[in-house]
Amino acid sequence: MDFGSDNFWGASDQVLAALAAANERSASPYGSDVVTKRVEQKFSEIFEHDVRVFLVATGTAANALSLAGCVPPWGMTVCHSEAHINTDECGAPEFFTHGAKLATIPGVAGKMSASAIESFVSGLSDGVYQMPAKAVSISQLTEAGTLYSLEEIKAISAVCRKRDLPLHMDGARFANALVSLGCTAAEMTWKSGVDILSFGGSKNGCFAAEAIVVFKKDLAPDMDYLRKRAGQTLSKGRFLAAQFEGYFADDLWLKNAIHANAMASLMKQGLDSISGVRLPWAVQGNQLFPIISKKAFAVLGEAGATCFDWHSASLPEGEKVGADEVMVRLVTSFATKPEDVERFIGILKTSN
């Protein structure tokens, strides 16, 4: 009953096999090899766009480098106050951007509205005293496991266009969002106005493989230097690429995400059936945040379930975690088994 996070699980067998295959011969280093070239091309196919791709080893690096490519040290990136870049990366965005500020906006269920962004940006003073807004970053899925609809992304990108702000998407759980929305990768990104993307692989079947995908021509022209300088240009670069090759083959990435989301749906169904358990917002990917009793949380822990209590200022108005309650985060993955979900629900049902 391992619902702690989607990074508790390893890599899909197919990804491991691709790594092994890439290991059979020598290759030129630092991403100048043929596997990397093939994968870069594959990204352009997936996104139906001539994209520039930069492979890195961690999501933190993908996000921080993306922002470093967009924002000057004296600028601000507008993001949700609970965005991963703001709360979980130990200041990597500030480090990589040399001190650019994350300007945070609250919002229910981990989401910012276009109007809240517009209102914030238009409220900034001119002159050189207040740092100017220089980018917007959204997370898809959000930290609350929710989704921006294509319409919402477009509304946000319209604000960005008006203000000439690049729009970054933190896609650590890009595949989960994509299969949930049921649209194309192009639609969820550049066709809706996204300029640069952190494309996650590690949480959905890779060992450690993330990609910075640049859609906008001329954006982040120095990314090659930024990546090398950040120690993110792997010596044997093909092993990043090989993971993606395995990840994309036969649509493994989509299948993995479909499974993870299905397990979340199964979990939701179970949670809905338990009186007293509340889900504060929609389940739209592979994360759920039920509010359960402290007692049940303890019982689940003793039974071997792994999941963490969670704090969020994103609760809808009127919703509150009671004194005897706890909000927990449940994350399903490509490796989650239905029987584990059912066992979890069974225990919760009797203990809540």
Add this chain to the structure above:
Amino acid sequence: MDFGSDNFWGASDQVLAALAAANERSASPYGSDVVTKRVEQKFSEIFEHDVRVFLVATGTAANALSLAGCVPPWGMTVCHSEAHINTDECGAPEFFTHGAKLATIPGVAGKMSASAIESFVSGLSDGVYQMPAKAVSISQLTEAGTLYSLEEIKAISAVCRKRDLPLHMDGARFANALVSLGCTAAEMTWKSGVDILSFGGSKNGCFAAEAIVVFKKDLAPDMDYLRKRAGQTLSKGRFLAAQFEGYFADDLWLKNAIHANAMASLMKQGLDSISGVRLPWAVQGNQLFPIISKKAFAVLGEAGATCFDWHSASLPEGEKVGADEVMVRLVTSFATKPEDVERFIGILKTSN
């Protein structure tokens, strides 16, 4: 005939197998797993010392984080003018240290003498105008493929002790140096006064695995934060550790290095037998820098040999690369085959 670099080759089978083994179950993330704990313990055994270990994905990150742990932004690290940190990492040391300077010292065959360091440091002015020296970094093997003897390391560390300067060792080719010196890992490091080490795995049989090893108590106390903030704390940290587990098992790492060095010796033997070919300095690991004719270099290229022409200001006095000559770098690895060396020598013999 692939002598381009030791990062042209993939991982040893045993490393791949360890990765596959670590993939069979779920584990807690970010290096809090049992594989990582085991590997950290293994480092303490290898070094016969209670070390702190921080696994990262690239040598550039290992070096830059090591320096960031030692040097304030307004300090200098003394290093050889051809040190990898100075010429090949795109300013990563400056980035991670927030602008600390690399103060470079020349020296034959990629090596600094203790007296040159002492002379440089003692020549610095007091006060806040000139940046003060705050660390010394040596490479073992050097970029010229040469070695510091234990006596030389001790002489340098004596200068460091006197001035209270941490001594960093860039051990991207640590294993090659170790088996060449024929001493223990402890003797080549903390017993000779090394305080912090970049321990390389990627060039000698890993996919992408390097370790920062801290010997000196209280040095770099914030490394955990520095690493996370640099996007080098892998989400599925055990996959870094698993590589090292495979690397250390049955002394694979030493065997790999012994083979690589033996291939270099074989190459040297061949080079010595060819009239007109000169090796400007000793071959002490897995790198050779013969000066050959431009004609032979072209013939070798056409025959499919991969190796690069090289420029160095480290030539001994009196040595010069002639107008019709070129200095090339040859790197052997754990995967180099004797027949490739022999073929290379054969072609060179007839074409030089």
Add this chain to the structure above:
Amino acid sequence: MDFGSDNFWGASDQVLAALAAANERSASPYGSDVVTKRVEQKFSEIFEHDVRVFLVATGTAANALSLAGCVPPWGMTVCHSEAHINTDECGAPEFFTHGAKLATIPGVAGKMSASAIESFVSGLSDGVYQMPAKAVSISQLTEAGTLYSLEEIKAISAVCRKRDLPLHMDGARFANALVSLGCTAAEMTWKSGVDILSFGGSKNGCFAAEAIVVFKKDLAPDMDYLRKRAGQTLSKGRFLAAQFEGYFADDLWLKNAIHANAMASLMKQGLDSISGVRLPWAVQGNQLFPIISKKAFAVLGEAGATCFDWHSASLPEGEKVGADEVMVRLVTSFATKPEDVERFIGILKTSN
């Protein structure tokens, strides 16, 4: 009717005279001169404490260097969301600290409560994901012209002590606060738990002279290097010191502040007499934020009054700036004339 800011005015004659006096002879540079030594000693007398003093040319530099002396690049400084360091210094704190974050807390009238700070800090997660709190910064006077009482400062410093967080005070308007509280400089700072202070001179009678005053032993040990490296160590350092010498002589600094505050009181008295004009919070120094009609604001502007409309999220619950209203900031200074205040009030009275 110049109420735009206290930096619209020049220097007091006495400060100019001190500058001229210091100009009469040669002196050793970079703050090694006798005038600087005398002024450093004077600071220790004023604060009844053996302080370390670093003179700089701007308040932004004083604040940013103070924080750089306290906070590592991966730490957070807790401050009010409308603090000058957060909204008016173009990211100087982030620049000087190499990316440390300002964690902002809201609060009525520009003030944070000790309990809000405690609540924020205790809500941070452990581990290396969320940046840890590493300092607290309060402004005295606040950006809203209000004061922390000694009890409030002590309550905040108690939180700081418990968490081992240095407490910084932005004293750009230190003198105005001091004479308003009617306590000693020692009481308003280290006796109440302040560890490091930006002591302002420029807004109260100097040309360009600010001081970083360090109360806590061992805090910010490298400030000399930080200041030099930031281009804030003036070549002819004595001219910063000379300004302070003139500023402190015969308690000019206190007299200037008493006058500025008295002019604010006079202004407040006038504002209170005008129906429809509201002051959203107490006037405790030399700044007032009346909410007046847009019409009156326009009339005042035409009559030659200089003052700016102001936006604040610090309004008390229930208070609101109406659609036909505007909140303006009025700042009085050592040079403000009572007749200007009276003229301003007269016009407002007839136009509001």
Add this chain to the structure above:
Amino acid sequence: MDFGSDNFWGASDQVLAALAAANERSASPYGSDVVTKRVEQKFSEIFEHDVRVFLVATGTAANALSLAGCVPPWGMTVCHSEAHINTDECGAPEFFTHGAKLATIPGVAGKMSASAIESFVSGLSDGVYQMPAKAVSISQLTEAGTLYSLEEIKAISAVCRKRDLPLHMDGARFANALVSLGCTAAEMTWKSGVDILSFGGSKNGCFAAEAIVVFKKDLAPDMDYLRKRAGQTLSKGRFLAAQFEGYFADDLWLKNAIHANAMASLMKQGLDSISGVRLPWAVQGNQLFPIISKKAFAVLGEAGATCFDWHSASLPEGEKVGADEVMVRLVTSFATKPEDVERFIGILKTSN
């Protein structure tokens, strides 16, 4: 006998008077005042070019901000190994540029040759491993008190043009160089290919006033933000401008420099007359570096002369400071008196 440096002296009376005059009224802050506007216009007149001007308080800030406007964090600035930016600013260039490297080139008498720069830059490898050259910085006067001729500047700028490298001039002693060359300010800068200039005032009659002068359109477009963020945008900005107003009036700046240089010539004449005293390179401004006996140095010190012993790797081939000798730096200024020079020479003559 104060020859320690030109920053031992205060400001010219005329500069003080201008400061006093600017103090007589209120003005808008942060450089938005009329005095600043006038001075900015005056710079355009002096340079016969539509320049952008940014006033700051120190030469270190002027240099570091200039470089920050030209060079990305992953680029290198080529400069002489004894350039002030490299040896005397405590890493300010690295700080302001976020880690860009100073690539140093040796050269006799503090000067780099165009061919040495070309050779260095053309020897850099492509790719993202070695940091690319992104600017060149020359000092006029150099740290050795020597001059680049217009031809030499043009030769260097030709290398810069070819490589698309902005050319920065550190003009801390701009006026001394200008009157020595006898050309126009335009000729010594943009007409010879200089793109951005640190224009010094503090060493030649101001209190603390330096200017960044940008000649090249589109270079350093964000300087306003950079300056503010660096704490160099003075609150009462007009007091920087007022110093320049006094400095420029009636060509005071040129007259001051002419006097300082004349005093250096007088000194040179005296030194030439003393047997055993050698000047290792030409005296071209207001600095001299005679090699004298240690005994004479001691006698001069006892007689009250202020001057410092100096170390330089810029000595011409064959020149050497003997064991009983010392090279001293003598700096004359606008305030140096002929009788002090004569007294100094007199003592040296009898004691050397």
